[in-house]
Amino acid sequence: LIRGEPLIGTLELLIWSVEAENPSWMCSILLADADGNCVHHGASPRLPEAYLDAVKAIQAKTGGPCSMSADQGERIIVDDVSRHPRWQPYLELARLGGFQACWSEPIVGPQGQFLGTFACHHAHPASPGEQDLNHLTQASQLAALVLTHQRNTDNLQESLATFRGIFDSISEAIFIQDEEGCFLDANLGAERLSGHSRDFLVGKSYSQFGAPGLNDPDTFHQHFADALAGRPQLVEFWLLDAKDKILPVEVRLQTATYFGRQAVIASLQDISERQESEARIRLQQAALDSAANMVVITDCDGLIEYVNPAFCSTTGYRSDEVLGQQINLFNVGVNDPLYFQSMWDTVLQGQSWEGELNNRRKDGTIYPEQTTITPILNQGRISHFVSIKRDISEEVRTRTRLKLVETAIQETEQGILITDASANANGLNIQYVNAGFSRITGFSAEEAVGEYTGILHGPETDPAQMELFAQAIAAGRAVAMEMRLRRKDREPFMAELHYSPVHDEKGKVRHYIGLLSDIGPRKEAENALRQAHDQALETSRLKSEFLSNMSHEIRTPMNGIIGMTDLLLDTALNAEQADFTGIVRDSASALLTIINDILDFSKIEAGKLDIEISDFSPAQVLEGTGDLLSARAREKSLTLSIFCDPALPPLLRGDPTRLRQVLLNLVGNAV
Numbered sequence: 312l313i314r315g316e317p318l319i320g321t322l323e324l325l326i327w328s329v330e331a332e333n334p335s336w337m338c339s340i341l342l343a344d345a346d347g348n349c350v351h352h353g354a355s356p357r358l359p360e361a362y363l364d365a366v367k368a369i370q371a372k373t374g375g376p377c378s379m380s381a382d383q384g385e386r387i388i389v390d391d392v393s394r395h396p397r398w399q400p401y402l403e404l405a406r407l408g409g410f411q412a413c414w415s416e417p418i419v420g421p422q423g424q425f426l427g428t429f430a431c432h433h434a435h436p437a438s439p440g441e442q443d444l445n446h447l448t449q450a451s452q453l454a455a456l457v458l459t460h461q462r463n464t465d466n467l468q469e470s471l472a473t474f475r476g477i478f479d480s481i482s483e484a485i486f487i488q489d490e491e492g493c494f495l496d497a498n499l500g501a502e503r504l505s506g507h508s509r510d511f512l513v514g515k516s517y518s519q520f521g522a523p524g525l526n527d528p529d530t531f532h533q534h535f536a537d538a539l540a541g542r543p544q545l546v547e548f549w550l551l552d553a554k555d556k557i558l559p560v561e562v563r564l565q566t567a568t569y570f571g572r573q574a575v576i577a578s579l580q581d582i583s584e585r586q587e588s589e590a591r592i593r594l595q596q597a598a599l600d601s602a603a604n605m606v607v608i609t610d611c612d613g614l615i616e617y618v619n620p621a622f623c624s625t626t627g628y629r630s631d632e633v634l635g636q637q638i639n640l641f642n643v644g645v646n647d648p649l650y651f652q653s654m655w656d657t658v659l660q661g662q663s664w665e666g667e668l669n670n671r672r673k674d675g676t677i678y679p680e681q682t683t684i685t686p687i688l689n690q691g692r693i694s695h696f697v698s699i700k701r702d703i704s705e706e707v708r709t710r711t712r713l714k715l716v717e718t719a720i721q722e723t724e725q726g727i728l729i730t731d732a733s734a735n736a737n738g739l740n741i742q743y744v745n746a747g748f749s750r751i752t753g754f755s756a757e758e759a760v761g762e763y764t765g766i767l768h769g770p771e772t773d774p775a776q777m778e779l780f781a782q783a784i785a786a787g788r789a790v791a792m793e794m795r796l797r798r799k800d801r802e803p804f805m806a807e808l809h810y811s812p813v814h815d816e817k818g819k820v821r822h823y824i825g826l827l828s829d830i831g832p833r834k835e836a837e838n839a840l841r842q843a844h845d846q847a848l849e850t851s852r853l854k855s856e857f858l859s860n861m862s863h864e865i866r867t868p869m870n871g872i873i874g875m876t877d878l879l880l881d882t883a884l885n886a887e888q889a890d891f892t893g894i895v896r897d898s899a900s901a902l903l904t905i906i907n908d909i910l911d912f913s914k915i916e917a918g919k920l921d922i923e924i925s926d927f928s929p930a931q932v933l934e935g936t937g938d939l940l941s942a943r944a945r946e947k948s949l950t951l952s953i954f955c956d957p958a959l960p961p962l963l964r965g966d967p968t969r970l971r972q973v974l975l976n977l978v979g980n981a982v
Contacts, residue, residue: 322454329450337408339355340355420455485500540566605621608695626673663683667679667703681700721747728824741762751829772796805830808825894942933953
């Protein structure tokens with residue numbers, strides 16, 4: 312058996328040895344099955360084939376004396392089978408075997424288990440002697456040793472097969488090493504990981520499979536020694552496989568007993584994917600940490616597990632102050648409860664939600680934020696929520712300002728429109744109009760947006776003006792002009808247009824902003840004002856003509872009076888008469904001066920006043936003014952004195968008549 316010979320051959324050798332000592336014996340061995348209920352033929356080299364076929368399977372409890380001997384665990388001696396009551400059913404079996412006597416000894420294992428029966432058959436009736444019984448017992452014991460060894464061997468092989476099955480079914484690579492680090496065994500996982508067969512690996516050292524230059528031999532040897540000393544180790548190792556591919560592996564080392572000897576079991580796991588995942592996680596972590604938007608991750612119960620630096624800088628909280636806290640820590644209580652409930656209903660259904668919320672900073676200030684909440688599903692269940700937030704305080708202020716501007720634009724009486732910058736035969740494409748545009752033109756915003764400015768052109772629109780307008784737009788210039796346009800109801804109206812280009816950051820014109828005014832009423836007012844102005848000018852002209860004519864008519868007799876007084880003064884008059892006559896002459900001269908002033912005023916209004924340039928004596932002008940007004944001063948008991956500055960030149964160049972008019976007016980007003 313130790314040499315690997317078959318069990319039956321070994322049993323037959325035992326029988327031949329017994330029969331050699333006892334030539335009259337025909338021996339057989341019946342073997343019990345695992346549970347001891349049946350016996351079957353094991354070995355009987357001298358019994359006929361017919362007998363062997365008949366005893367292939369016999370019930371131990373109900374069979375013949377041979378099987379019953381084993382079942383009952385005691386020797387059964389049958390001197391004559393023909394007379395033994397238990398053999399009566401098996402007489403044919405005895406006839407086939409050619410025997411008439413049968414001595415049976417049970418084969419019992421060391422633990423008392425039933426292994427079979429050792430039987431001696433005799434051709435004639437016979438009773439055993441003491442020596443025969445000793446030989447029978449010794450033969451049974453030898454058979455027990457053989458069968459026990461075989462069963463142990465079978466159990467060991469079965470255990471080894473089970474061990475191998477379990478060993479190879481482990482997904483991780485398992486290497487069993489001796490105290491020197493040489494491989495004693497390896498499983499299929501080790502073959503897959505290394506790319507080498509088990510036969511190739513056994514006897515090799517782990518140091519032969521390390522990637523050159525990537526492992527520290529001394530450090531790994533120390534880990535191996537610690538594991539061998541009973542201290543489990545966990546270490547990373549760079550493995551070089553059969554294709555010279557370098558693999559990062561995680562190695563668990565622990566001591567064990569392997570078939571009676573101390574060994575180290577090394578469990579290796581390829582961590583390439585884990586390292587790649589960790590690298591991706593690090594990249595994702597870096598991306599989250601560097602994101603401009605706030606990022607908050609909570610578990611399914613709303614407990615905060617992660618916040619990025621943008622969150623901390625926006626809210627003023629440190630990460631350690633909020634981790635583990637409920638997300639409603641930032642709820643300010645001003646959000647609509649129904650709005651909040653709608654948000655939770657959406658995300659709890661596994662759908663993303665986006666909207667605006669009001670939250671609170673650490674200092675208590677409230678700020679608006681744009682929030683997107685995405686549920687993370689794990690095996691169909693929500694495990695986490697990821698919130699991406701953005702402080703929109705400035706946007707809200709901008710929206711408010713834009714709303715105010717929009718309201719102002721909508722409420723202004725002037726029409727405002729925004730167009731593109733690409734003109735065609737139909738004009739510019741309208742992209743926005745205000746309420747003022749609709750009031751002026753009759754086109755609603757829905758009707759105008761998308762149309763071209765040509766919807767305002769009619770037969771009354773001047774083609775030359777349209778051409779000038781198109782040239783200015785094509786050149787990217789601002790343009791302003793008055794033009795006759797047409798309303799939606801085809802009624803023409805006079806409009807004033809101002810178009811200004813809107814440039815992008817590169818200076819290219821992208822849009823035009825147009826201002827539209829209905830200047831019909833203004834034109835009517837201007838026409839009325841122009842007519843009134845013309846009428847006033849005509850009235851002034853007629854008045855001036857009248858004054859001019861009247862002045863001429865009055866000057867003729869006044870000149871006559873002055874001339875006659877001059878003649879009268881040349882006659883012989885007494886002092887009183889001469890004085891009176893002088894006064895008449897001076898008064899007539901003053902009146903003539905007034906008449907001249909009236910004529911001058913009419914000339915001024917008509918723009919026809921001429922200034923005389925001549926040499927005159929300022930002293931004479933002053934004295935003449937005093938003479939004309941002295942009589943009026945005496946009437947009011949006033950003294951009128953005329954003084955001329957000696958430093959004044961004797962002659963000046965100018966218009967003495969206009970100077971006299973000024974002096975008469977000033978002094979006359981004073982008197």
